[in-house]
Amino acid sequence: MENFIFQNPTKLIFGKGMIGQLAKEIPAGKRILVTFGGGSVRKNGVYDQVKEALKGFEVTEFWGIEANPKIETLRKAIELGKEKKVDYLLAVGGGSVIDGTKLISAGILYEGDAWDLVLKGCEKHTLPLGTVLTLPATGSEMNSGAVISRKETAEKYPFYSNYPVFSILDPTVTYTLPPYQVACGIADTFVHVMEQYMTTPGQSRLMDRWAEGIVHTLIEIAPEVLRKQDNYELMSEFMLCATMGLNGFVAMGVRQDWATHMIGHELTALHGLTHGATLAIVLPGLWRTLKQKKMAKLVQYGERIWHIDQGTDEERADKAIQKTEEFFKSLGLPTRLGDAGIGEETILEIQKRFTQRQVAFGEDQDVTAEIAGQILENCK
Amino acid sequence: MENFIFQNPTKLIFGKGMIGQLAKEIPAGKRILVTFGGGSVRKNGVYDQVKEALKGFEVTEFWGIEANPKIETLRKAIELGKEKKVDYLLAVGGGSVIDGTKLISAGILYEGDAWDLVLKGCEKHTLPLGTVLTLPATGSEMNSGAVISRKETAEKYPFYSNYPVFSILDPTVTYTLPPYQVACGIADTFVHVMEQYMTTPGQSRLMDRWAEGIVHTLIEIAPEVLRKQDNYELMSEFMLCATMGLNGFVAMGVRQDWATHMIGHELTALHGLTHGATLAIVLPGLWRTLKQKKMAKLVQYGERIWHIDQGTDEERADKAIQKTEEFFKSLGLPTRLGDAGIGEETILEIQKRFTQRQVAFGEDQDVTAEIAGQILENCK
Numbered sequence: 001m002e003n004f005i006f007q008n009p010t011k012l013i014f015g016k017g018m019i020g021q022l023a024k025e026i027p028a029g030k031r032i033l034v035t036f037g038g039g040s041v042r043k044n045g046v047y048d049q050v051k052e053a054l055k056g057f058e059v060t061e062f063w064g065i066e067a068n069p070k071i072e073t074l075r076k077a078i079e080l081g082k083e084k085k086v087d088y089l090l091a092v093g094g095g096s097v098i099d100g101t102k103l104i105s106a107g108i109l110y111e112g113d114a115w116d117l118v119l120k121g122c123e124k125h126t127l128p129l130g131t132v133l134t135l136p137a138t139g140s141e142m143n144s145g146a147v148i149s150r151k152e153t154a155e156k157y158p159f160y161s162n163y164p165v166f167s168i169l170d171p172t173v174t175y176t177l178p179p180y181q182v183a184c185g186i187a188d189t190f191v192h193v194m195e196q197y198m199t200t201p202g203q204s205r206l207m208d209r210w211a212e213g214i215v216h217t218l219i220e221i222a223p224e225v226l227r228k229q230d231n232y233e234l235m236s237e238f239m240l241c242a243t244m245g246l247n248g249f250v251a252m253g254v255r256q257d258w259a260t261h262m263i264g265h266e267l268t269a270l271h272g273l274t275h276g277a278t279l280a281i282v283l284p285g286l287w288r289t290l291k292q293k294k295m296a297k298l299v300q301y302g303e304r305i306w307h308i309d310q311g312t313d314e315e316r317a318d319k320a321i322q323k324t325e326e327f328f329k330s331l332g333l334p335t336r337l338g339d340a341g342i343g344e345e346t347i348l349e350i351q352k353r354f355t356q357r358q359v360a361f362g363e364d365q366d367v368t369a370e371i372a373g374q375i376l377e378n379c380k
Numbered sequence: 381m382e383n384f385i386f387q388n389p390t391k392l393i394f395g396k397g398m399i400g401q402l403a404k405e406i407p408a409g410k411r412i413l414v415t416f417g418g419g420s421v422r423k424n425g426v427y428d429q430v431k432e433a434l435k436g437f438e439v440t441e442f443w444g445i446e447a448n449p450k451i452e453t454l455r456k457a458i459e460l461g462k463e464k465k466v467d468y469l470l471a472v473g474g475g476s477v478i479d480g481t482k483l484i485s486a487g488i489l490y491e492g493d494a495w496d497l498v499l500k501g502c503e504k505h506t507l508p509l510g511t512v513l514t515l516p517a518t519g520s521e522m523n524s525g526a527v528i529s530r531k532e533t534a535e536k537y538p539f540y541s542n543y544p545v546f547s548i549l550d551p552t553v554t555y556t557l558p559p560y561q562v563a564c565g566i567a568d569t570f571v572h573v574m575e576q577y578m579t580t581p582g583q584s585r586l587m588d589r590w591a592e593g594i595v596h597t598l599i600e601i602a603p604e605v606l607r608k609q610d611n612y613e614l615m616s617e618f619m620l621c622a623t624m625g626l627n628g629f630v631a632m633g634v635r636q637d638w639a640t641h642m643i644g645h646e647l648t649a650l651h652g653l654t655h656g657a658t659l660a661i662v663l664p665g666l667w668r669t670l671k672q673k674k675m676a677k678l679v680q681y682g683e684r685i686w687h688i689d690q691g692t693d694e695e696r697a698d699k700a701i702q703k704t705e706e707f708f709k710s711l712g713l714p715t716r717l718g719d720a721g722i723g724e725e726t727i728l729e730i731q732k733r734f735t736q737r738q739v740a741f742g743e744d745q746d747v748t749a750e751i752a753g754q755i756l757e758n759c760k
Contacts (some may be wrong), residue, residue: 001616003395015383206597206620213461220585240586249629255395315725
């Protein structure tokens with residue numbers, strides 16, 4: 001087990017009707033900037049519940065944080081927040097709204113252009129931020145990460161900022177989500193866990209079991225969730241898995257490999273493909289490419305999750321990868337670049353970008369531009 | 381899944397050599413009361429490491445917090461803390477030292493007798509507290525609970541106070557623990573997890589998987605830990621399991637049954653039996669008594685943990701209980717009252733106490749004095 005430091009201060013407020021608790025969590029007298037995505041929260045009742053709960057506070061609303069939040073949009077929110085002298089932020093939405101609001105919470109206290117913060121990071125000097133989650137997927141409601149895009153240059157980068165002070169998770173708000181978003185949320189959660197797991201066995205037996213526990217749960221509930229999206233128990237489980245998948249709880253003392261995400265971000269930046277869908281394409285291709293390196297863990301994963309206990313290690317690993325791809329397909333997601341209409345020129349462009357930025361990913365920082373190209377070839 | 385609120389702010393600093401980080405975690409200028417148990421930390425090098433790390437701080441030492449910390453001892457530490465005007469506490473020891481120091485951290489700010497706090501609770505008004513853990517078992521290093529005893533009346537009660545600000549867990553400090561303490565620590569961790577798990581299935585699939593993940597890990601490592609107590613990987617796993625077993629991470633949205641602990645506390649209060657050993661006796665007896673009520677979960681547990689997939693539910697449950705008792709025996713622990721020299725008069729005394737206090741335990745508060753008596757009869 002590697003040495004580690006773990007701390008996650010976010011207060012999780014989970015369950016039906018919990019949005020009503022909002023006012024208790026924000027100190028009286030705060031001037032709140034409430035951020036939203038599109039209009040879905042007007043239809044599913046969340047907006048009305050939030051408005052009701054915030055009676056008595058000085059509230060400014062900012063609408064229109066898009067999927068893969070763009071610096072161009074967030075700059076406007078930062079300007080508005082500065083103008084209104086807000087001192088508290090409340091993000092009401094999915095991972096994109098929360099991610100964007102993390103940058104806003106830093107940007108309001110920063111004098112320069114907020115894109116600087118994306119490039120250089122900002123772990124301090126942020127306004128306090130609460131969230132009301134409407135789409136389980138990214139885990140942003142209980143971590144300090146965010147991913148911000150820049151439209152003019154088609155760039156998309158992760159940055160690290162503040163943990164939400166609190167996050168309210170009411171599973172009933174997910175009943176009316178578009179099924180494709182639910183499928184992408186399941187894939188996103190699945191891959192988050194795998195990026196913290198699929199390296200080598202024996203680093204931590206407990207962390208392995210916990211990661212497998214999330215993946216096992218997702219695989220069990222997925223077919224039911226897709227059929228019964230208004231089932232409270234199922235959606236609670238999905239929502240809890242999504243949050244637990246990326247809040248540090250399965251990352252203690254183990255190495256991580258975020259190459260799938262880094263390659264997936266490029267596909268979104270270049271083609272606007274939904275984040276979870278990019279991961280469903282890249283993960284199996286990455287495993288096919290790095291099969292020798294990840295063999296022992298692929299075998300453990302295959303045996304514990306898919307009950308693959310016959311054959312050579314190579315055969316078992318192949319079978320585990322195949323089962324994973326079939327799982328993504330069963331969610332209705334693309335699993336090959338061709339399914340999403342992405343061709344050779346994108347592979348070359350991504351290789352070029354990684355070469356220019358001189359980056360390398362993976363648990364050993366050995367997924368270079370060249371290897372990323374091979375991975376994408378294996379996603380065709 | 382039940383509605384829940386989760387928050388655990390403790391900073392976990394885990395790994396070899398991490399005691400050296402102590403000074404970074406305590407604000408400069410603090411007047412620190414450092415609390416210890418007996419002298420074992422002088423022998424294993426922990427005392428020297430702590431002393432070295434705290435150079436430059438104003439430090440007062442308090443020695444002699446015993447196993448099952450007693451209010452009579454803690455009152456002296458509180459008096460010393462008040463006299464020295466300390467404003468930070470550092471507990472260096474196992475669960476008993478940490479538990480006791482939680483009461484000290486509240487008692488220093490309280491004008492009356494600290495036993496009042498045990499009886500009525502104290503969730504605020506505490507001095508900040510850090511810990512250096514030396515014995516994995518109670519989970520106190522990452523939760524807000526404590527258990528305090530009163531010698532003059534042979535009473536032992538839980539109380540809830542503050543989370544440690546930080547806890548330093550260096551697995552190498554466990555190499556020289558007495559093997560019986562290691563065995564008791566494994567049993568304690570095992571039972572903590574079971575008290576949060578063994579109710580009914582289907583409340584949360586994920587929490588079930590995580591609870592099973594800890595228990596699975598403990599069962600896997602236990603024989604090896606007992607043979608190779610200086611193996612870093614094994615002791616890391618044990619230490620991580622103990623902390624994760626009682627920090628709220630496996631308790632989200634599920635009902636809990638702490639009857640085994642409540643009955644076990646009485647055995648310690650009356651006979652001085654080590655906490656983990658009392659649990660190894662009471663848990664199987666409680667399951668034998670409440671088998672019908674807990675049948676479905678016992679069957680799930682038997683199948684997932686002990687691979688019991690044959691027979692009627694009743695037979696499977698019996699087998700699961702038997703395997704659990706055998707596991708405790710394999711640790712060298714007593715599993716029957718007779719093994720610990722405890723007889724009928726103790727059963728009657730505990731029944732009398734529970735009747736007088738009008739208490740009832742368990743997930744449905746239906747473990748009355750009478751049922752507790754039946755449970756203890758089934759521990760004979």
